[in-house]
Amino acid sequence: MPGLSSLGGFGEIIADVGPLEKVVLVVLLVMSVISWAIILHKALQFRMITSESGRFLKTYRESRRFSLVASGAKRLRQSPLGRVYLAAYQELSAGGAPPPDVMDGAPEPGEEGISIDRLDSVQRAMRRVHSSEVERMERYLAFLATTASSGPFVGLLGTVVGIMNSFQAIGTQGSASLAVVAPGISGALVATAAGLAAAIPAVVGYNYFVGRVRHWTMEMDNFALELANLVERRLVRSTKPF
Numbered sequence: 001m002p003g004l005s006s007l008g009g010f011g012e013i014i015a016d017v018g019p020l021e022k023v024v025l026v027v028l029l030v031m032s033v034i035s036w037a038i039i040l041h042k043a044l045q046f047r048m049i050t051s052e053s054g055r056f057l058k059t060y061r062e063s064r065r066f067s068l069v070a071s072g073a074k075r076l077r078q079s080p081l082g083r084v085y086l087a088a089y090q091e092l093s094a095g096g097a098p099p100p101d102v103m104d105g106a107p108e109p110g111e112e113g114i115s116i117d118r119l120d121s122v123q124r125a126m127r128r129v130h131s132s133e134v135e136r137m138e139r140y141l142a143f144l145a146t147t148a149s150s151g152p153f154v155g156l157l158g159t160v161v162g163i164m165n166s167f168q169a170i171g172t173q174g175s176a177s178l179a180v181v182a183p184g185i186s187g188a189l190v191a192t193a194a195g196l197a198a199a200i201p202a203v204v205g206y207n208y209f210v211g212r213v214r215h216w217t218m219e220m221d222n223f224a225l226e227l228a229n230l231v232e233r234r235l236v237r238s239t240k241p242f
Contacts, residue, residue, distance in 0.1 A: 024158035024191055031147045031154075032198040038140045039205040045078070045137075046212045052079040053219070060085070065101050066092070080133040080216055081223050087129040088227055091122045092235070103234060119232055126224045133220060137213045141206055148203035155195015162188025 056079045059072035070089040073082035162185065 020161050021158045021188075021191055024154060024161070025194055028151065028154055028158075028191075028194040028198045031151060032194075032201075035144055035147045035198065035202045035205070038144055039201065042140065042205070042209050046209070048078040049080065049137075049216060052076040053081050053216075055079075056082040056085070064103050066103055067101055069103075080130075080137070080220050083129050083133055084126050084220055084224055085227060087125040088122045088224075088231065091125040092118070092231070103230065119228070119235075122231060123224075123228055126227070130217075130220050130224060134213065134217055137209075137216060141209055141213075144202045144206040144209070148199050148206055151199030151202065152195045155191045155193070155198075158191025158194070159188040162186075162191060 053076075056073055056076045060069050060081075063069045063072070066089060070086060073079070073086045073089075076082045
């Protein structure tokens, strides 16, 4: 069968390559496997981020109470927007009497509200979570970048070694026939192909996920500004004299 013979031919090529070329191929195989694991992990992660953030925003837009939105955010731990909201809510609820719970309108007469200093602390809490969420989304992407940049060069090392083996075989055999140079050239080409096979998915995955990180970074920035405006409009005590 053609398929089995081609597989057997590929196995013979791998078996004929030198020790250093085999090390290169093993390194590229490990890099490729880890890269694909990261790609699948990040794809699942961003799928959950998109799904849970959509559910959180639906709760946030429809609810009129801070506490109800916080309850929903606690169930959606993969949403960076939900985590930013929880950071703000926990800071608002920390110490002293809780602020007014209704999200719309201005503070009613007699409601305690919060000070400008607490608003600043809320914004700092959101910035801390913003930074940690960006770090969480960027985790492992550095390995994809490393594989994308170094994979072809690692493959090139195997290519150079294979060509050197071919020249060495020519010198040993005293002949430049195809039977003499073919094993070294075949191993060199396999190393080149392995380097590209490891690098291409890594660079595509890296560029895609960096774009997703930028998207959600901008979404968190916009949401934090919107939430800060809401808190200031609804909860901050007026400093105007009566």
